[in-house]
């Protein structure tokens with residue numbers, strides 16, 4: 031029986047391995063982690079991450095061919111194929127700080143593999159890593175090998191949170207990169223055989239190691255670039271009276287461009303887009319390609335601009351100050367259908383409003399008060415370390431409270447600010463909300479969730495990203 035071990039029981043390791051276990055009943059899958067609380071949660075009724083469909087998959091295999099354990103060394107020693115899906119945060123100090131990937135966790139996993147392995151292993155890079163990481167990992171493993179043979183494969187993950195199970199069941203492609211030697215090709219085949227249990231062969235792409243590593247960074251850069259492109263257009267729409275939804279639709283109808291991923295927003299968030307583009311920028315700079323680096327850097331600059339622009343709109347619309355005003359924040363997660371808040375634009379928007387002394391009342395159906403407080407008091411990039419290694423927040427942010435539903439959050443608020451596109455925000459009773467707010471009552475929709483026309487009929491002053499401005503906003507120019 032083939033044995034798989036995955037180091038890192040996070041958003042990628044947990045769902046990916048659960049699906050492999052489900053689709054390959056003859057393979058034993060162990061997911062291991064240094065975080066005791068995370069493993070305990072994977073073994074409980076309350077999984078550590080919220081992901082539609084995940085509970086069912088885990089419940090149907092856990093205890094059969096899927097286990098979650100903190101006994102990292104034992105499961106690594108026993109495995110034939112080891113996936114490494116640990117954090118690869120942005121470095122916060124030293125060479126490449128603010129851009130380069132911090133491979134501390136990866137390196138420590140590799141050294142541990144070398145220490146405990148007694149049989150040959152296929153080591154699979156599942157984490158997103160800089161190009162050429164496989165070479166470094168290979169060196170660590172072979173210099174400490176004790177006769178054990180290793181093959182390194184790159185098998186980056188393309189799932190998106192909120193649709194992880196769907197994406198894993200029917201991926202657009204599975205990418206496997208390996209050495210072009212006979213041993214390398216044998217290792218590629220072994221991994222391909224695992225995916226072939228449910229992924230059609232033509233969707234399993236096999237490449238060299240460096241193409242696989244770079245394709246992952248490139249895919250995320252292209253996706254983020256689309257969002258920054260449409261967000262840049264949204265600013266121009268507001269200035270000209272065009273409607274960004276109509277522009278996106280017209281542009282996306284061109285089959286060469288395509289309709290997906292053209293929704294204007296308050297900015298993209300999530301644990302990877304910014305981190306991976308910064309990493310790409312750093313690699314370009316290290317390879318003497320400053321023009322290419324600057325090109326990609328612009329995607330992040332536009333994203334930051336979009337978040338600032340949103341905050342400025344709020345402040346300028348509300349008589350140039352939000353000091354002492356109560357603002358209801360609807361949605362804190364970086365997108366709907368997840369409780370994940372890593373790099374959520376809500377953090378920057380909330381910090382911007384707090385900087386102007388607003389009082390925030392936040393509601394998100396999946397994010398806890400503790401998480402919100404942590405996020406608002408943590409330094410940039412600290413979030414991307416294993417939970418038990420993250421610096422504890424010194425104190426909670428006093429002008430922030432958390433509500434248990436949208437109506438409660440909005441009661442008495444001067445403005446509503448929609449920062450995540452949760453479906454429930456589409457169908458709120460906005461008349462009831464309006465009646466419980468001081469006037470003028472504002473809605474700032476960072477996700478184009480509400481129908482501005484209907485809300486204006488109720489009496490709200492509405493700002494929707496990239497949509498024609500109402501006269502109130504036109505008279506209050508923003509300084510982005």
Ligand SMILES: NC(=O)C1=CN([C@@H]2O[C@H](COP(=O)(O)OP(=O)(O)OC[C@H]3O[C@@H](n4cnc5c(N)ncnc54)[C@H](O)[C@@H]3O)[C@@H](O)[C@H]2O)C=CC1
Pocket residue numbers: 037038039040041042043062063064065068102115116117118135136138139156157158159187188189190191301302414415416417
């Ligand atoms: N979150 C996502 O949607 C996607 C993430 N990725 C990439 O996958 C990698 C992992 O991301 P996530 O799963 O989101 O991170 P995560 O933070 O949810 O999970 C990483 C886990 O690794 C554990 N860990 C760290 N060092 C360890 C060690 N030495 N031994 C055992 N466990 C260790 C941590 O405790 C943590 O539970 C990153 O490189 C990320 O860029 C790729 C595609 C999608």
Ligand SMILES: O=C(O)[C@H]1O[C@H](OP(=O)(O)OP(=O)(O)OC[C@H]2O[C@@H](n3ccc(=O)[nH]c3=O)[C@H](O)[C@@H]2O)[C@H](O)[C@@H](O)[C@@H]1O
Pocket residue numbers: 158187188189190191192250253257290291292293294295296297298299300301302303364365366
């Ligand atoms: O490497 C990763 O971590 C993953 O990053 C993204 O997945 P994810 O961040 O989970 O979610 P997305 O659906 O890509 O959304 C990212 C951000 O962009 C925003 N977005 C997305 C689409 C859009 O049209 N407009 C827009 O603002 C979302 O609201 C969210 O804040 C990619 O879609 C995955 O393919 C990739 O595997």
